[in-house]
Amino acid sequence: MNLYTTLPGLKTAPLALAALVLSACSLMPSYERPPLPVASSWPEATATAAGTPATSKAQDIQWQDFFQDEGLKRAISLALEGNRDLRVAIINIERARALYQVQAADRLPTVSAGASGARQQVPDSLAPGGHGGISSSYSAGLGVTAFELDLFGRVRSMSQAALNRYVATEEDRRGAQISLIAEVAALYESTLADGRLLALGQQTLASRTESYQRQLQLHEQGASSEYDLRQSESLFEAAKIAVAQQTRQRAQDENALALLLGRPLPADLLPPVTAAWDSRIMRDIPAGLPSDLIATRPDIRRQEALLRSANANIGVARAAFFPRISLTGTIGTSSSELSGLFDTGSRAWSFLPQVSLPIFDGGRNRANLGVAKADREIAIAQYDKTIQVAFREVADGLAGQATLSEELRAVNAQETAEQVRFRLAGARYEGGQASFLEYLDAQRSLFTVQQQAIRTRLAELQNRIGLYKALGGGWSTEQPAA
Numbered sequence: 001m002n003l004y005t006t007l008p009g010l011k012t013a014p015l016a017l018a019a020l021v022l023s024a025c026s027l028m029p030s031y032e033r034p035p036l037p038v039a040s041s042w043p044e045a046t047a048t049a050a051g052t053p054a055t056s057k058a059q060d061i062q063w064q065d066f067f068q069d070e071g072l073k074r075a076i077s078l079a080l081e082g083n084r085d086l087r088v089a090i091i092n093i094e095r096a097r098a099l100y101q102v103q104a105a106d107r108l109p110t111v112s113a114g115a116s117g118a119r120q121q122v123p124d125s126l127a128p129g130g131h132g133g134i135s136s137s138y139s140a141g142l143g144v145t146a147f148e149l150d151l152f153g154r155v156r157s158m159s160q161a162a163l164n165r166y167v168a169t170e171e172d173r174r175g176a177q178i179s180l181i182a183e184v185a186a187l188y189e190s191t192l193a194d195g196r197l198l199a200l201g202q203q204t205l206a207s208r209t210e211s212y213q214r215q216l217q218l219h220e221q222g223a224s225s226e227y228d229l230r231q232s233e234s235l236f237e238a239a240k241i242a243v244a245q246q247t248r249q250r251a252q253d254e255n256a257l258a259l260l261l262g263r264p265l266p267a268d269l270l271p272p273v274t275a276a277w278d279s280r281i282m283r284d285i286p287a288g289l290p291s292d293l294i295a296t297r298p299d300i301r302r303q304e305a306l307l308r309s310a311n312a313n314i315g316v317a318r319a320a321f322f323p324r325i326s327l328t329g330t331i332g333t334s335s336s337e338l339s340g341l342f343d344t345g346s347r348a349w350s351f352l353p354q355v356s357l358p359i360f361d362g363g364r365n366r367a368n369l370g371v372a373k374a375d376r377e378i379a380i381a382q383y384d385k386t387i388q389v390a391f392r393e394v395a396d397g398l399a400g401q402a403t404l405s406e407e408l409r410a411v412n413a414q415e416t417a418e419q420v421r422f423r424l425a426g427a428r429y430e431g432g433q434a435s436f437l438e439y440l441d442a443q444r445s446l447f448t449v450q451q452q453a454i455r456t457r458l459a460e461l462q463n464r465i466g467l468y469k470a471l472g473g474g475w476s477t478e479q480p481a482a
Contacts, residue, residue, distance in 0.1 A: 026152070026156055026315060027152055027153055027154075027314075027315045027318035027319050027322075028153055028156075028157045028160065028311065028312050028315025028316075028318075029314055029315065031308055033294075033304070034380055034383060036290065036291060036294075037384040037387055038290055038387060038388055039290065040289070040291070041289065042290065042395055043398075043399075058288070058296065058467075058468055058472055058473035059295075059296040059471070059472045059473055059475060061283060061468075061473055063076060063473070063474045065283065066282060066283050066285075066468055066474075068282060071269055071270060071271055072188050072189075074266075075188050075257070075261065075269060076184050076185065078261045078262075078263065079184045079261045079262065081262075082261055083180055083260060083261070084262055085176060085180070086173075086176050086177060086180055089172055089173040090173055092172065092173070093170055093172075095169075096166040096169035096170075097166055099162060099165075099166070100159075100162045100163055100165070102162075103158055103159050103162035104159045106148070106158070106159070107150065107155050107156060107159055109327075110145065110147065111142055111144055112142070112143055114140070114142075114143060114330075115138075115139065115140040116139050116140075117136070117138045117139075118136070118137050118138075119134060119135070119136045120134070120135055121133065136336050137335075137336055138334070138335050138336070138337070138338050139332060139333065139334040139335075139341075139348065140332050141330050141331055141333060141349075142331055143329065143332075144327060144329050144330075146327075146328055146354075147326060147328070148326045149325040149327065151322070151323075152318075153315055154315070154316055154319030154320070154324070156315075157312045157314075157315030157316045158312070160308075160309075160312040160315075161309040161310075161312035161313050161316065162309075164305045164306065164308040164312065165309050167301075167305040167308075168302045168305035168306050168309070171299070171302035172298070172302060174298035174301075174475050175298035175299050175302065177474065177475060178298060178469055178472070178473070178475060181469075181474040182465050182466065182468065183260060184257070184260050184261070186462045187257045188257065188270075189461045190458060190462070191250065191254055191257055192271070192273075193455070193457070193458040194249050194253055195270070196273050197242075197246045197249075197454055198243065198246040198247060198250055198273070199273045200450055200451065200454070201239060201242040201246050202243055204239045204242070204447050205236075205242075205243050207443070208232070208236045208239045208443070209236060209239075211232055211236070211440075211443075212232045212235075215228055215229050215232040215233075215436070216229065224436070228437065231436070231440050232440065235440060235444060239447075242451075282461065282464050282468075285467055285468055285471060285473070288471070290394075292471075292472075293390050293391070293394065293471070293472065294387070295472075296471060297386075297390050297471075297472045298472065298475070299386055300386050300387055303379070303382055303383040304383060306379055306382070306383075307376070307380060307382075307383050309379075310372070310375045310376040310378075310379040311379075313372045313375060313376075314369070314373060314376060316372070317365070317371070317372040317373075318369060320358065320365045320368060320369075321365055321369075323355055323356065323357045324355070324356045325353065325354070325355050325356075326353070326354045326356075327352075327354075328351075328352040328353075328354070329349070329350060329351045329352065330348075330350050331347075331349040332347075332349070333346040333347055333348060334348035393470040394467065394470045394471060396466075397464075397467030397470050397471075398467065400459075400460075400463035400466075400467070401463060401464065401467060404456070404459060404463055405460065407460075408453075408457055408460050411452050411453045411456050412453055414449050414452075414453075415446075415450055415453045418445050418446040418449045418450075421442050421445070421446070422442040425438055425439045425442035425443075426439055426442075
């Protein structure tokens with residue numbers, strides 16, 4: 001059977017099916033995930049923090065369950081609704097999806113309908129046989145223009161590369177959400193710590209104001225030296241500095257938190273500074289194994305998607321060495337009279353195959369293949385680096401978890417000791433058994449340790465938030481299938 005005589009009778013669907021069968025060949029190299037460029041277990045120094053690997057992962061702990069503070073949960077919900085950076089990440093997903101659909105459409109023929117008509121007058125002097133006149137032609141039909149038979153997988157490889165770029169954009173969105181949740185949580189706790197430091201500074205300022213006024217009176221009465229007065233004045237001014245600094249820091253952190261939320265900070269969002277600092281505001285985190293990061297960290301998943309895209313581009317570059325076959329054809333009706341356009345015998349068709357075989361291109365195709373291979377090597381290096389950075393972030397978080405709890409226990413014990421020392425120093429000074437300088441030293445030491453206790457508690461909380469983020473936690477919706 002002659003293909004050219006039967007082609008006009010073929011319909012679009014069988015033609016597309018034949019093209020898909022012919023495009024079974026692909027020159028895209030098979031993808032192999034690079035080996036893990038880090039150790040298979042966490043450093044020994046963090047073993048006590050990691051504990052026994054758990055069956056669940058940080059990703060399995062939703063942020064609504066990990067954070068126990070209701071105010072913090074509300075802040076995160078507001079940020080997920082109003083943050084502009086997250087909104088841009090979501091829009092970028094829609095853009096990447098549309099670009100993928102554009103690329104995927106090239107794998108199927110584009111069928112269009114058209115109709116045309118023309119009338120022209122030819123003078124006798126130009127007409128064959130010397131008989132001119134008015135001629136008319138009308139046509140209508142369906143056509144396929146420059147549809148490429150993907151014999152060597154060029155179009156399929158381009159579609160695969162676009163798909164993986166779309167997947168990478170989806171991982172960007174996951175990463176943006178996880179980062180936003182962690183940033184809101186860290187800034188929320190920092191703002192609470194600012195309030196506690198400010199309250200402590202104001203309390204200390206009131207105490208030192210009273211002490212300074214007393215020393216001023218004693219100095220005027222000749223019962224106190226200039227040295228004691230200036231020591232008391234120095235501590236008084238230092239307390240004023242601390243209050244000013246913490247007032248400014250709290251205002252700046254509140255402004256930053258409002259920016260993350262994408263709206264003015266609700267007046268009732270932050271609890272009063274007199275509220276107890278609950279030690280159970282966050283759940284414990286199972287560390288798992290380093291290999292778990294590949295499945296949970298969105299930045300690693302993004303780099304692997306880009307690596308797959310670079311791998312697909314090699315198939316595109318390889319296919320450029322082989323012939324490209326494109327088909328253009330139409331089928332419809334044609335007539336010299338508009339009324340006879342659909343009469344029997346008016347069927348018309350055309351078939352225009354085109355074959356392009358590269359013979360000499362000055363080394364362009366070979367250079368493009370070299371570029372594609374180099375891009376894949378770059379993507380592998382970036383993938384490895386991303387895993388190494390993730391490994392370090394988790395290891396740092398585990399190291400902090402192993403030491404900050406002990407540091408917090410020690411600083412709390414030191415604060416208790418300094419409180420007793422300050423009370424005894426005051427009693428000794430009132431009883432004339434100790435100098436005023438000894439009393440001031442105890443007061444200064446207590447204030448310093450109280451500040452350190454608040455900052456250490458904040459560091460411990462922020463370390464747990466950072467570890468939760470580093471392990472890939474914080475994603476609260478079902479992952480899209482690739």
